[in-house]
Amino acid sequence: MLLVVAAGCSKPVEDNIYCDVTLRLSLPGGKEVASMTVNPALRGNMFKNINTGINYPYPEFVGDVCKMTVQKGVYMIAFDGDVVYSDGTSGLVRFTGYNSLSNVRNLLEDEETVELSVIVLR
Amino acid sequence: MRRLLVISFMLLSIAAVDAQDLSSRRMARQSSVLRASEIDGSVAAYLYGPWSSYTEAGVLLKGRDEKAPEYVQEGNGENLGIVDIRTLVRMDSLSAVRGSVRYSNGLRRNVCWNSSSDFRLLYPYVMADSIGGNLSREQYEFSGSYAARRGRWHYGLGAQYRALHEYRQVDPRPRNIVSDLSASASAGYQFGGSVLDLTVSYRKYVQSQNVDFFNERGANTTEFHFTGLGSHFYRYMGSNSSLLQTRYEGEGVSMAASIFPVSVYGFRARLAASSFNIAHCLTNQSDVPYTYLYTRTLFASAGHIGHDGDLSYSIDLYGDLEDRRGTESVIDNGGGGYYAELMHFKMYSATSFEGGLRGTFELARPYGTWTVAPSACYDRFFSDYEYPYRKMMFSDFRASIEAGFIKDWKSWIFSGSVAGGCVKALSDELEIPDDYTIPEIKDAYEALFARHTSDLRSAGLRLYAEKMLSRRFSLGLDASCKRLFLSGAGNSDYYELSISVNF
Numbered sequence: 307m308l309l310v311v312a313a314g315c316s317k318p319v320e321d322n323i324y325c326d327v328t329l330r331l332s333l334p335g336g337k338e339v340a341s342m343t344v345n346p347a348l349r350g351n352m353f354k355n356i357n358t359g360i361n362y363p364y365p366e367f368v369g370d371v372c373k374m375t376v377q378k379g380v381y382m383i384a385f386d387g388d389v390v391y392s393d394g395t396s397g398l399v400r401f402t403g404y405n406s407l408s409n410v411r412n413l414l415e416d417e418e419t420v421e422l423s424v425i426v427l428r
Numbered sequence: 429m430r431r432l433l434v435i436s437f438m439l440l441s442i443a444a445v446d447a448q449d450l451s452s453r454r455m456a457r458q459s460s461v462l463r464a465s466e467i468d469g470s471v472a473a474y475l476y477g478p479w480s481s482y483t484e485a486g487v488l489l490k491g492r493d494e495k496a497p498e499y500v501q502e503g504n505g506e507n508l509g510i511v512d513i514r515t516l517v518r519m520d521s522l523s524a525v526r527g528s529v530r531y532s533n534g535l536r537r538n539v540c541w542n543s544s545s546d547f548r549l550l551y552p553y554v555m556a557d558s559i560g561g562n563l564s565r566e567q568y569e570f571s572g573s574y575a576a577r578r579g580r581w582h583y584g585l586g587a588q589y590r591a592l593h594e595y596r597q598v599d600p601r602p603r604n605i606v607s608d609l610s611a612s613a614s615a616g617y618q619f620g621g622s623v624l625d626l627t628v629s630y631r632k633y634v635q636s637q638n639v640d641f642f643n644e645r646g647a648n649t650t651e652f653h654f655t656g657l658g659s660h661f662y663r664y665m666g667s668n669s670s671l672l673q674t675r676y677e678g679e680g681v682s683m684a685a686s687i688f689p690v691s692v693y694g695f696r697a698r699l700a701a702s703s704f705n706i707a708h709c710l711t712n713q714s715d716v717p718y719t720y721l722y723t724r725t726l727f728a729s730a731g732h733i734g735h736d737g738d739l740s741y742s743i744d745l746y747g748d749l750e751d752r753r754g755t756e757s758v759i760d761n762g763g764g765g766y767y768a769e770l771m772h773f774k775m776y777s778a779t780s781f782e783g784g785l786r787g788t789f790e791l792a793r794p795y796g797t798w799t800v801a802p803s804a805c806y807d808r809f810f811s812d813y814e815y816p817y818r819k820m821m822f823s824d825f826r827a828s829i830e831a832g833f834i835k836d837w838k839s840w841i842f843s844g845s846v847a848g849g850c851v852k853a854l855s856d857e858l859e860i861p862d863d864y865t866i867p868e869i870k871d872a873y874e875a876l877f878a879r880h881t882s883d884l885r886s887a888g889l890r891l892y893a894e895k896m897l898s899r900r901f902s903l904g905l906d907a908s909c910k911r912l913f914l915s916g917a918g919n920s921d922y923y924e925l926s927i928s929v930n931f
Contacts, residue, residue, distance in 0.1 A: 319755055319772060319773055319774050320771050320772065320773040321773070321774075322773075323773045323774075323775070323814055323815060324815075356663055356761065357661065357662065357663045357756075357757075357758060357759055358659075358661070358662055358663075358864075359662025359663065359864070360662075360816070360864060377815055378758060378771065378773070379758050380758060380759070380760055380761055380770070407761050407762070408761065408763065410760075410761045412760070412770065414758065414770060414771055
C-alpha cells in the first residue's frame with residue numbers, strides 16, 4: 307500500500323525553485339561604476355522569464371554588481387541603465403545580450419553569475 | 429452506437445436468469461442496508477454479495493440547473509440522456525460474471541474557464557478561456573468481470589473502459605477525446621466467517637485536445653494554459669492553433685484491502701490507496717510535457733451491518749484523503765525547432781479531506797419498511813501555489829438525513845423518501861495577488877471561493893414504483909429531485925428520471 311502511495315514521487319523534482327543571481331557589469335575600457343539604475347517603466351528593459359511571463363525589476367547596482375533572486379528558468383535580459391561613474395560623471399549604457407527568444411539565458415542553478423557586457427550610449 | 433447495441437444485446441442474452449421470486453429480489457434491491465454491503469472496487473467480492481442474478485436495463489434523464497454553479501468549469505446546467513444496462517449472472521454457486529454498458533449523450537451549459545474534459549481529474553492543469561459556452565458530450569462506458577471461488581480462495585479479473593467526446597461548434601471550439609482504460613485483479617481468502625480481499629488495478633488515461641477559432645475576423649478570446657489558483661503558462665497563451673493542441677497522458681495504480689463477513693451481517697473495513705500521474709504535453713512543440721500532476725489518494729472505512737429483530741442497520745465511519753502535487757517544466761527557447769524540458773519543479777499542491785459517519789436504519793413492519801439514513805462529515809480543502817504565492821483554503825461541516833418508506837403491495841413495489849441537509853462553513857482563506865493575475869481570472873476565483881464558503885441547505889424527494897409484469901419481468905420508474913438553497917446566491921436544482929426493465 308505504501309508503495310502505491312510512494313509511486314507518485316518517482317519522478318525527480320527540483321526542490322529549490324529559486325536562483326540567486328549576481329549581475330556583474332562589464333564596461334569597455336574598464337571604466338569604474340559607482341552605481342546604476344534601470345528604469346522599470348521603459349518597455350525594452352526586461353528581466354523576463356519566457357515561460358511564466360514574470361518580468362523582474364532590476365535592483366540598484368552598487369558598484370558594478372547587483373544581486374537578485376528569481377525563479378529558475380529561461381530569461382530574456384536587456385536594459386538601458388543610468389550609470390554614475392566613480393569620478394562623479396553620469397551616462398547611459400545598454401545591454402542587449404539576451405534580448406530575444408533565439409538568444410536567452412538559462413538560470414537553472416541555485417546560484418548563477420551573469421556577466422553583462424554593456425555598450426556606452428552616452 | 430451500433431457497437432453499443434450489439435454489446436447490449438449480448439449482455440441481455442447471457443442473462444438467463446432464474447426468475448423465481450422476482451418480487452423478493454426486487455424488494456431486496458431497494459434495501460439501503462443491503463446496498464451498503466457492496467464492496468467498492470473489488471472484481472471478486474460480489475461473489476459473496478446478497479444479490480442473485482439480475483439484469484437492469486434502463487433509460488435515464490438527468491439534469492441540473494445551478495444559479496451559483498459549484499464548478500463553473502463544469503457549466504451551470506446539464507441535460508443528459510443515458511442508456512444503462514447492468515447485469516450479474518451467477519453461473520453456478522462458485523462463479524459469476526458481471527457486466528455493464530452505459531451510453532450518455534447531452535449538453536453542459538455555459539461551461540466557463542475550462543476547455544478540457546474531466547476537469548476534476550485534471551485540475552489545475554486545464555486550458556481555459558473567459559467566453560466558454562455550451563459543450564456537447566457523448567460518452568461510452570463498458571465494464572466486465574469474472575469471479576470464481578476455489579475452496580476458501582477466490583479470485584477475479586475485470587476491466588473497464590470509458591470513451592468521451594466533448595466539443596463545441598462555436599468559437600472557441602474545444603474538441604476533446606478521452607480514452608480511459610483500467611484493469612483489475614482481485615484475490616482473497618475466507619477465514620472463519622470473514623473474507624479478506626485484495627485488489628490491484630492499473631489505469632491508463634489519454635485525452636487529446638485542441639481548440640480552434642473559425643471566425644474569419646479573428647479569435648474572440650484568448651486561450652490560457654492554467655497552472656493553478658489564477659496563474660497560467662504565459663508563453664503559450666493566445667489563439668494560435670499550434671499552441672492549442674495538447675495531450676494528457678496518464679497512468680496509475682491502485683490497491684485496496686477489504687475485510688467483510690461471508691454473510692451480509694458483521695464487521696467490515698476497507699483500506700485503499702491510489703497513485704495517478706498525468707503529463708500534459710504540447711503536441712506541436714515537440715510534444716514537450718509542460719506540466720505534471722501527481723494525485724495520490726488514501727481511503728479508510730470501518731463499519732458494521734447488523735440486525736436486531738425487525739431492525740437492520742449499517743454504520744460506517746470513513747476518511748478520504750486526496751493529495752495533488754503539480755509540477756511545471758522549464759522549457760528551453762526551442763532552438764532549431766526542438767523544445768526540450770530543462771527541469772521541472774513543484775508549484776502547486778492541494779489537499780482535500782473528507783471524514784464522517786453515515787448510517788442506514790431499516791425497520792420492517794407488516795405493512796412496509798421504514799428507512800432512516802443520517803450522515804455527518806467534515807470537509808477541508810487547502811491548496812497553494814508557490815510563486816507568486818497564492819492560497820485557497822476552506823472547511824465545512826455537512827449533515828443530512830433521509831427518511832423513507834418501502835411498500836410491497838400485490839404486484840407492485842413502492843418506495844419514497846424525503847431528504848434534508850445543511851452545510852455550515854467553518855473557515856476560509858483566499859490569497860490571490862493582483863500582480864500577474866488577470867482581473868477576470870481573479871474575479872472567477874473569488875466567485876468560486878464564495879460559492880464554496882457559503883452556508884447552504886438542501887431538500888430532496890425520491891419516488892419509486894415498480895410493477896411485476898410477469899414472473900420474469902418488472903418495470904420500474906424512478907424519479908428524484910433535489911434543491912440547494914444558497915443564501916443570497918439563488919437555488920440549484922437537480923433531477924433524475926429513469927425507467928427500467930428488470931429481470
